[in-house]
Amino acid sequence: MGELLNKSLLLLFLYFQITIIGSKKIASRNINESSGKLSECRRCKILTDSFNHWLDKTSRGKYEGGDAAWEEEKLKSYARSEIRLVEIQEGLCSELKIHQDPCYTLAEEAEQVLEKWWFYENPNAADLYTWLCIENLQHCCHKGHFGAACSACPKDKHNKVCGGHGKCDGDGTRLGNGTCLCRKGYMGIMCDECSENYYLSEAGTCDACHASCNGCKGEGADSCEACKTGWELHSGVCVDVNECSSSVCKLNEYCTNTEGSHRCTKCDLSCKTCMGDGPSNCTSCESTNVLWFGECIDDELQQNYITNSIRRLALYIGLLVITLFIFRSSTSVVTIVVVILAVYIYFTEKNLKMTTFNVLQHLLFSAK
Template identity: 55%
Template sequence: MSWSIFYTTFYLLFICDIVLSKKLLHKFNAQKLNECNRCKILSDSFNFWIEKTSRGKYEGGDVAWEEAKLKTYARSEIRLVEVQEGLCSELKSHQDDCYVLAEEAEQVLEKWWFDDGPKSADLYSWLCIDTLQYCCPKNHYGESCLPCPNGKNNEVCSGHGSCNESRKGDGKCKCKKGYDGTSCDVCAKNFYLNKDICQPCHKACNGCSGDGANMCNECKLGWSLELGECVDIDECVDTTICKPDEYCSNNEGSYVCYPCDKSCKTCLGGGVSNCTSCVSDHVLWSGFCMDDKLKSDLFRNTLKKLALYCGLLVIAFFIFRNTKTLASVVILIISIFIFISEKSSDINTVDVISNLYLK
């Protein structure tokens, strides 16, 4: 291996490593939790282990004395230790985030356990909203947990979106598809209002006042206005729109240029049977580009098929002379066989015969 190849390989591997590292970092950041979500996961895990230890009790010794002196097991320090030992271990994702916050909030959780108790206050509200102040109540945002903006029918974001309701949120509405405005109370571009619901315009429209291609404010690129309605422009009418070795396929509002079959120099469509001109060592024959050998092979194979068909028909004729019922079944089978055989061929027998004998 020369040094130039070695350095090129090393450089490519280095670039790939940078690209993959960026992708992994982006994925990590995309999954990174904010403070509120971390707190929600921690409170859910704490509640999970409270439920898990709900049937526990003091083990061994004088249980009556322990409950009298150490309080009941339900509010005991022993149960709290069991909860804290299991905390976050059941999680399949974001376990590390949970562990970090659990360590930071250990004393706060102990205060809730001994002073308020698991039945006297909702842990999520007490811990995440009131104490740590990482979260806001539902439909509130910002440092002061202000109410999110209401729109139509006094609903948050008019019932067509969600509010950025974290402590660091700005309270702006994130509208559902089709809605726009500060309160998601108007239809977005290319949507129209129908019975208080924003419906999509026709695909031909660039803005509309109702359903259908005749309700467009203006036509999109690839469409033209004819008699008050936006209709598709057939770009493929222009034979020069694609390269010489490509053919045009029209789509609604656009077109696509596809390469001709490698046997064609120019063509009208895909496949080997739509050629309009050929390379120098081939001749155009019924849409095919072929040399003399291919043409001879095609003629020979066609004669073989024709002889087979004639033979089958002769057999059907002799059967018909003896029994018409059986002959009908045989003729049906032969017809199906011939149909499938011709359907699977690039060029059918009639076209070969007509090109060879009628030209």
Template identity: 50%
Template sequence: MLKILNIMYLNLFVICLIFFTSIATEKLNDCNRCKVLSDSFKNWLQKTARGKHEGGDAAWEEAKLKSYSRSEMRLVEIQEGLCSDVKKHQGQCYALAEEVEHLLEQWWIHEDPNSQDVFAWLCVNTLRYCCPKNHYGITCAPCPKDEYNNICGGRGECDGEGTRQGNGTCICNRGFTGKYCESCAENFYSVDKESCKPCHKACDGCRGEGAAACRLCKPGWQLESGACNDINECTNINICKSHQFCINWEGSYACKNCDDTCKTCKGEGLANCTSCESNHMLWGGKCLDEALKQQIFSSALKKLGLYVFLILAASLMYQRMKAVSSLTVLLIGIIIYFSEKESILYIFNVL
């Protein structure tokens, strides 16, 4: 049991290691890299927002009548902390920060952070890695809107939204389809204009809820009494090969191999045999090989000889000593009981 638990823990550790390694090495596209960087910049912009100079050349800054909020000192503080707060993709953030350091300095000197967002200035307008919200593609075209001015009807998202990629088609939420995600998808039915629910698993298209609302039945199901019901394929005795047994599932079935000791079987394991190979004997659903069969047979003959001897001995004793005959019969019964009990336990242990 301990060995099994150790194997399980080892497998879990390997899965976690692969998962977190894949996250760490995942390559971000240019837009997402820029977004990670700009989010970190905004975070440090907020962290360094204080109303006075602290340390360094603070006196010199005040002498020049420069506000700390737009000072070179504050920019240095931001750049020193930049990307250190990023949990995922930190290496990619540092790489881009080094590439665009001069651009961030340019934004800091010439733009007003209260009116010009660093993400929009750097990622959308300058580097052209991203698009504004609800726009997509190389030219940042607007995403499709329905008659109510909702992007993809409010039931999906625009392909490439916010990036310089994609074709702008609507990627609909589960259960919806159409240019603006206005219709229910195949094997879904409409409850109201805002929701589509899945058909019953037996249905190949439906008008509503349940197996009785199916338009057609899927393979593995059949129409009975107005509803699609499971076909029990296992009633066909030839559905599986001779050395297999059938398991019926809803809408399907499976053929599993019998235990190696069985010729044919009715289920899994070595106790569900229905027939055996020529050199084996069927015993309580199990196939016994020739050696074990001879062992059991030999044991039975020995016990038979013992019982015959005891009966003859009891008969002679009865003729000579009738007074102790009852005690003799009781003693023989006890011997037979424990002999049979030991034999049965032995057979079960062997099987």
């Protein structure tokens, strides 16, 4: 009974292992197929670009050996030799950072066709892309054509594909149905109409309406047919509504007005309510703290601010009195020393988080 149980568990374990591995392979294949999958035309273009790259890389090559002149005479010139073709094929697709595998695959499939072009075709008569991708493999069409039959893309009366404001579906490939795919701002069968919230400019282009407009007849906020939400009409012009003028945010948030809208942001953790970012923009505090020039601090920190400020004030007054007493007979010296003292006080106060003046101001205000 125990042996049978062990075998059953082993078979169950193997089943799950096979299932997991299989699912990983399927998932991996699905990812590879769904991400970055290339059309046949695009693959062919990548291949011909790579071939031309290595054609250029080998352009200065020659036969290696003792008698290059004899080899050139008896064999074909190096420029169209089998040796050069082999060198090109060895490097083909290797320079690519992306789409390397699809390029290798098509290079193997088209190997004999490429050899035919190399040995029997005049390279100056037609470029490789046209000869290979359009005429022989028939993966692509000439620009301005689409579909299996390479039909012509729709053109307007000025002979422009999709009115010059878009491209036809499948352009240059054996795919698509030729429908015009319009650029942003254009619509219609021939992309000859302006989309919603675009207007026809004097230059004949479809330009975007002002951000405040819900439909327009021209440029600017004074050409709106109606105002978007977050804007309102004043004297024929759509102006931004300041949502922050009323309470639109939560108690522990502050409001920032934006064009056509607003943004609510949480106050600093030290604040109960606030009017801006950071711990120095509080407008009220929790019961355990007191509001001190926009900051919520506890009683101990408040007392430290007061004590240190009184000490600094006593020091400043003491230095000033001593200076006046010692140098009372010389006005010029007193002036110089007072200036030095003022500079000292300035730089001392500048680096303080809470200045002596702020503390005294708070105390006097609180006393009232």
